Amino acid sequence: MLHAVYFNKKIDDKWVTRYKNKYVETDSYKIDKQRDKPAFIPAVEGTSGGVLSGFIFNMLRFGRVNENFSNTSIFEHWGKYYTAAENSMPQEIDINTLQTIGTWDSILDSWNRSFTSQPKAGS
Numbered sequence: 001m002l003h004a005v006y007f008n009k010k011i012d013d014k015w016v017t018r019y020k021n022k023y024v025e026t027d028s029y030k031i032d033k034q035r036d037k038p039a040f041i042p043a044v045e046g047t048s049g050g051v052l053s054g055f056i057f058n059m060l061r062f063g064r065v066n067e068n069f070s071n072t073s074i075f076e077h078w079g080k081y082y083t084a085a086e087n088s089m090p091q092e093i094d095i096n097t098l099q100t101i102g103t104w105d106s107i108l109d110s111w112n113r114s115f116t117s118q119p120k121a122g123s
Contacts, residue, residue: 025100028067040067
């Protein structure tokens with residue numbers, strides 16, 4: 001989930017703050033929302049047989065082993081804002097409305113790997 005706090009200075013020099021939050025609408029989120037319940041089998045912890053079963057069932061049902069999250073960090077690139085997590089492609093968002101615009105791969109077809117969600121600024 002994204003959280004945003006907006007600060008605006010009015011003409012009379014008073015500050016107005018506004019808070020907004022919204023889920024990043026990844027493909028996995030849309031599947032869960034459509035079904036009105038979680039669809040992916042958790043495949044992170046448990047017995048080795050349980051984790052393996054979760055991987056297999058998720059791959060058969062959805063074509064990937066884990067649910068896509070995009071909620072770890074936000075970065076700006078060429079005037080556009082993206083959310084990122086290590087397990088999926090970044091999602092472009094509108095920074096004012098927090099609406100999800102689309103995945104990075106739908107914007108640039110040449111990149112097909114996930115990003116790090118702890119980027120460092122170059123010096």
